[in-house]
Amino acid sequence: MIDEGELRRREYISRVNRVIDYIDANLGRDMDYDRLADIAHFSRFHFHRIFKAMTGETLGEFIRRLRIEKSTIYLSHNPKMNMTDIAYECGFSSSAHFSRAFRERFGMTPSAFRRGWFLVHSSRKDIDSKEMQTIRNLEQALSKGWKDFGRITRYIDPDNIEDRRYNVEMKKVEVREMPDMYVAYVRHIGSYHLIGEAFERLCAWAGPRGFFSQPG
Numbered sequence: 001m002i003d004e005g006e007l008r009r010r011e012y013i014s015r016v017n018r019v020i021d022y023i024d025a026n027l028g029r030d031m032d033y034d035r036l037a038d039i040a041h042f043s044r045f046h047f048h049r050i051f052k053a054m055t056g057e058t059l060g061e062f063i064r065r066l067r068i069e070k071s072t073i074y075l076s077h078n079p080k081m082n083m084t085d086i087a088y089e090c091g092f093s094s095s096a097h098f099s100r101a102f103r104e105r106f107g108m109t110p111s112a113f114r115r116g117w118f119l120v121h122s123s124r125k126d127i128d129s130k131e132m133q134t135i136r137n138l139e140q141a142l143s144k145g146w147k148d149f150g151r152i153t154r155y156i157d158p159d160n161i162e163d164r165r166y167n168v169e170m171k172k173v174e175v176r177e178m179p180d181m182y183v184a185y186v187r188h189i190g191s192y193h194l195i196g197e198a199f200e201r202l203c204a205w206a207g208p209r210g211f212f213s214q215p216g
Contacts, residue, residue, distance in 0.1 A: 106141040
């Protein structure tokens with residue numbers, strides 16, 4: 001028998017998850033905090049307290065972190081996308097606002113982050129001392145921005161040039177219409193780079209139930 005307190009806790013988690021799903025799907029839009037409270041079916045004051053208690057971040061901190069982390073994907077995988085477009089895609093009102101928030105998070109500009117990232121993943125063998133310093137700055141920025149990430153050097157090792165000698169292969173993306181289906185997921189809150197634990201939990205649940213053996 002589940003007691004009333006546990007039922008309330010599960011209900012609150014469900015409501016906050018609905019809000020997180022909405023935020024994740026609408027990062028490029030203005031966020032109306034009253035609208036988010038309505039999605040959770042809480043009063044605005046109660047919603048802010050519940051959200052921070054469950055995520056460890058205020059609503060504003062959570063949205064800002066997701067927007068900045070989303071921007072690193074554009075910076076690292078879309079070399080021709082300009083800073084203004086990245087800023088708007090990630091929900092910042094201007095490139096100046098984006099750059100300021102990014103520097104506060106990572107201690108370097110978005111342009112410096114992009115330059116360092118592509119040096120790390122370039123096929124060049126003639127990286128000079130100035131460019132190597134850019135790579136070291138990137139490593140420090142990532143370590144600062146994702147303090148809970150652990151050993152960033154597993155991915156960026158300034159002392160091992162050969163680890164960086166590969167080109168990013170751009171995959172062809174195909175958009176398909178899929179039939180409605182039920183899905184299961186595990187919510188992960190925090191840095192994207194720690195999502196492995198959530199994936200392991202999901203696999204531990206799905207494996208014994210035979211979902212990995214389902215067609216497709």
